[in-house]
Amino acid sequence: MTQHLAAPATPDSATRTAWWRDAVIYQVYPRSFADGNGDGMGDLQGIRARLPHLRDLGVDAVWLSPFYASPQADAGYDVADYRAVDPMFGTLLDADALLRDAHDLGLRVIVDLVPNHSSDRHDWFRRALGDGPGSPLRDRYHFRPGKGTDGELPPNDWESVFGGPAWTRTTDPDGTPGDWYLHLFAPEQPDFNWEHPAVRDEFRSVLRFWLDMGADGFRVDVAHGLVKAAGLPDIGHHDQLRLLGNDTMPFFDQDGVHEIYRSWRKVLAEYAGDRILVAEAWTPTVERTAHYVRPDEMHQAFNFQYLSTHWDAAELRAVIDGSLAAMRPVGAPATWVLSNHDVTRHTTRFANPPGLGTQLRTPGDRALGLRRARAASLLMLALPGSAYLYQGEELGLPDVTDLPDEARQDPSFHRAEGQDGFRDGCRVPIPWTVEGPSYGFGTGGSWLPQPAGWGELSVQAQTGDPASTLELYRAALRVRREQPGLGAGDALEWNAAPDGVLSFRRESFVCTANTTGAAVRLPVPGRMLLASGPVRVAGDEVELPADTTAWWAV
Template sequence: MTQHLAAPAPAHVSTEWWRNAVIYQVYPRSFADGNGDGMGDLAGARSRLPYLRDLGVDAVWLSPFYASPQADAGYDVADYRAIDPMFGTLLDADGLIRDAHALGLRVITDLVPNHSSDQHDWFKRALAEGPGSALRDRYHFRPGKGADGELPPNDWESVFGGPAWTRTSNPDGTDGDWYLHLFAPEQPDFNWEHPAVADEFRSILRFWLDMGVDGFRIDVAHGLVKAEGLPDLGSHDQLKLLGSSDGGTPFFDQDGVHAIYRSWRKILDEYPGERIGVAEAWTPTVERTANYVRPDELHQAFNFQYLGTHWDAAALREVIDTSLAAMRPVDAPATWVLSNHDVTRHTTRFANPAGLGTQIRTAGDPELGLRRARAATLLMLALPGSAYVYQGEELGLPDVTDLPDEVRQDPSFFRAAGQDGFRDGCRVPIPWTVEGPSYGFGSGGSWLPQPASWAGLSVEAQTGDPHSTLELYRSALAVRRDRTGLGAGTDVTWLPDAPAGVLAFAREGFVCTANTTGEPVRMAAPGRVLLASTEVTCDDGEFDLPADTTVWWAV
């Protein structure tokens, strides 16, 4: 598709829109089903765009919808320029982009450059042609160790568990070389040292930019470059998705990735409308994350340190200060996120004790979890920078922790260790209506079962209820949009003498107070209440800040 056919830009264009944007993640298979087959699709997502406009977000990020065998929910891409039939067609994508722009929403698509599907034409031909095929140089094929090559080339493990290598069979049926896959065996890693790989992805970028997309979320952005010689790791004690503080992990956060993103930035800057790149870069420190958003590289990087912080005032203040300080030297906005498609929803995380990580298998105390989640949302949206909202969190949805094993589809569930295999719980299709075969998700049921209790959490049930989580999000996003300075800048001013367990900071004409303790705290009222995650009352200039509550004040 050529550039002159690109969808028109959003109706309202602002300078450097991405610095304070609220971006809503749509997981297409679980957002809305347009054709009644039980699986979400682009037509369904397109039909719900007015809901997102009315919610008050600035942009939509769509998880992968490319042609794929779906071995890892579309993160195994067979054709980067085609839509998987389960999601629709290129015309559906074009229509979605055009409708979003007409509604004032920008569109960010997921790009998966670390690995392809094993059904990608390059990889299939590399296997069919056997040893010596030039196409094998575009991946990491290596002979095995041992007398007969029966051992993997090195000791790397897959993020999903088990070895990061799979042995091939030669065309004549004999045992062949091994290939690298940091994730599932169906996801062979590209060799980014090969110029054809770099050329191909520059072409893919232009294809989608010509379609009108406003940016890319870059999957495994820290993983593209591997250390020369693919040396043994030697130890597997560290978190598998994180590199070392000096970039020493041989397969993640290598310094060579930055040359790739500098070349991509030049392409993004060629297009009008401020197209952006967002790094999914799991790094051990926010200082390492800041390397991905230097002025000539990408625009944003996910703040996983913030996502992994429990509901604790001291810990939250430390990660907020560290995040803002790390981004200032590179003139990049901080980003804030509480949930996504890879971790337990924060409503459930906060319902459980601290220290359990981001993959939690128990429901915990749902009432406590929702109370804390609502408070955490107001805290996040009061911080300077860009915020990400994962579909359904505006409904207060918990993780579904009791899915039967037979319905699970997460590939890591079927392998040892890895990411624990419980990501399906945050991917259950969201409810739109109080009644219906899938609570309005679609006429043909849903690909993962929804709890009966979700009828009361549906968009229909919560709309118009001033105490609902959905209306809290709508109100918060409206206030954030009206008070244009709320997401701007790189600083917060912490208020002195805040009680223990309370976060209190000021922005221009605004104060946020968040009580992370389980008890109410008596405080001086700093101004007029704008919004609160639970009901508060003031008398004689003082108020009781309820347990696990955040309040916004106009001053």
């Protein structure tokens, strides 16, 4: 018996209440999704044209990475104007039309919000520099005098996530060296001072601007970073970058952030339609992550612990149990994610030996990676709560690991320290057609080079092929919507299973996942709904191949 593939369904999320508790949310990275004007860069017009693909896929919502006016020092995460669309992506009228088109198709839209820092081209920061020392606008950022005889040393020992000091020294209007300003990321991204009331007022206004436009929610970038410890104390460690996300830091996960999100939740409550807040919060433990989704704060938080878990049954079960247990007391849904715009696609991660990290420059065993990725995706979509998909994973896209250095645009790649800087590999524009300019991405090439043969993985090539990854995702989202026990909730019952195999039940549904490199035999749980690879059922026994997941109705 081979896997059964169901037809895609039209999402009904536009009429569901608390839709976010079991939503499947699709991340669009605008510059790499679809190019509507032929300049080689994805844009809002291109996204509008491809929205039917997302409807047919069966997702509930679209999350748009930043499209604000920006110098693009960090792919739009350096915002110069939070109420304007960057011309490379279109206009506010394009954004309005995209929101309307998505809603007409039954899709909700979540926009990225970047509140930890602005661009150094933001009007506040430019004026603060131009006014010089003593400017009230400098209080909206973290300006400090340096240490040393002539202030030549940074104010403290904090390091940038992108490498090097987290401080840059300014030049005063008279040409002399001046104060330093804090930037936890690139120097072009100065951190806001969230103790200043004007900053808090400004972002409540920005929330209302996009909610008035029709946005259904916000993914909050660096949600854990807004508040810094009083006095900006030294850390004292020489390996700060290795501690990020694993230890308490004076600039991340400070308790003061929660007051901010409680005030934002009140803003959302002013609007009809069940709008949501989603936290990108890197914390030392999943229990700390749960603080962001208490009933009066955000609705969801990304589960980065799950994303970084190896394809190993024991590790996966521990993270699944820990995630559900942490979210249960606060009444929030767990979330699950395998890929995004900052990490190597899971098709490539699972193609390589474990322990190499989440940014790789090696393709590994691609057949193995795809087989594991398909199995991991079915496992993820069977878990209680909400799931996030990254554009192109429904095509089984691997990372492009052999991009020439001169083509790379990730700012961390060009710095001597910090993040590995191989994020461009997961940002290569996705293929829509088998042939043609940039495989259907647009008529003017693509801003990152696409590999030869990219068209073989395109939407056109995979549509209608029952063995394709695209049709597997379409079927999985259809079954997820129709099968009792899937989606929302926080309960699952583990079944006895051989080492390396996960088996759990949710009401009348059973998921079995073999993470080992060899086939295993199991009692048939029921009627097979779907499988990530060929599965053979003989009588009352099923042979589950290596790196394969199957869904069953019982």
